[in-house]
Amino acid sequence: MEYSKLKRKDNMIIFFDLDGTLLDHKSSEYLGVKEFYNYNKKYFKFNENEFYKAWCDISEKHFNIYLAGKLTFREQRIERIKELFRLAKIKLSEHDAEKNFNEYLLNYENNWKCFDDVKPCLDSLKDYRLGIISNGDLTQQNLKLEKMKIKSYFEIIITAGEVGISKPNVEIFKIAASKANVELRYCYYVGDDLNTDILPCKKVNMKGIFIDRNGIAGKIVDFAVINSLENLKNYIEG
Structure with missing residues (x-):
């Protein structure tokens, strides 16, 4: 049976990295x-x-x-x-x-600020469940989200400081999916680092999406690439 868009919205979640993906660290x-x-x-x-x-x-x-x-x-x-x-x-x-x-x-x-494409992206995804998976400290990452005025968009925030496991260890992705009560194959993860964000996703069948604002990925890749978060919704719904 086709995994419909309605079903996807109800039973999927989009996780984001924070530093370098949402925050212009x-x-x-x-x-x-x-x-x-x-x-x-x-x-x-x-x-x-x-x-x-x-x-x-x-x-x-x-x-x-x-x-x-x-x-x-x-x-x-x-x-x-x-x-x-x-x-x-x-x-x-x-x-x-x-x-x-x-x-x-x-x-x-x-000097904390989010990239210009962040808020338009999050606004466009208001009908989706959103979360954070970060290697940072929970208190500091919450503070960043609050200062950028985007914390309210996120239902789940998972940090290495909280769970004691950091990316690229795949267990942190499993913990996030479990907390969201969503199968890994219906979880998306958007990040700016191939080694800590995208490649671990592939190992657990999570859908990694590389945000490549600087055009470093090249043309031949075996993972999803977007050059702006404003393209994220179209990619997911495409």
């Missing part, structure tokens, strides 16, 4: 780091671009350690700042590292 991070650099540049021999690259490299390193369960969310923040300041031969205490991170965090949060 890179722009927010860059502006936050820029302000942090301007305040602290007297300590570093780096120019602004070099400082930003070091920030990103160190952040990725310690966030991955957090995702592996070897640091708490708070600890990875502290370790990131400690390592950054060690590049300037400054040894920070835990207290001072956390204080510095909070200064950056304020700048980062003040």
Whole structure:
């Protein structure tokens, strides 16, 4: 029997990644780091671009350690700042590292914004069940959704910080589908990272959709690709 559109709306769910998919994380991070650099540049021999690259490299390193369960969310923040300041031969205490991170965090949060295609997309999907699957911390991800004024669109929010499992581990997708009470094959997942978002979906028969705003996917791919979230509804209903 054909899986009708009506049945799909009643018995399916569309999950989204958050950072890089809904939230313009890179722009927010860059502006936050820029302000942090301007305040602290007297300590570093780096120019602004070099400082930003070091920030990103160190952040990725310690966030991955957090995702592996070897640091708490708070600890990875502290370790990131400690390592950054060690590049300037400054040894920070835990207290001072956390204080510095909070200064950056304020700048980062003040620059949170969603991509321009997000709200039109969510408005077009008002008849569908929507959810979030994110590798972030639940409190912070909720705050992002609230600040962008889009939290009310989402019925289910699953984060690595809450369930103790992070993408690309397929178990986090299974948990999300179970919480939604929807079979994996009737779940969609929209994300901007092939390795952590799209490829794991294929392993569990969830329908992964790659949001490719920068045109990196190429022409020959074996997964769904859209270049704007405004195309999502047409893809799902096509």
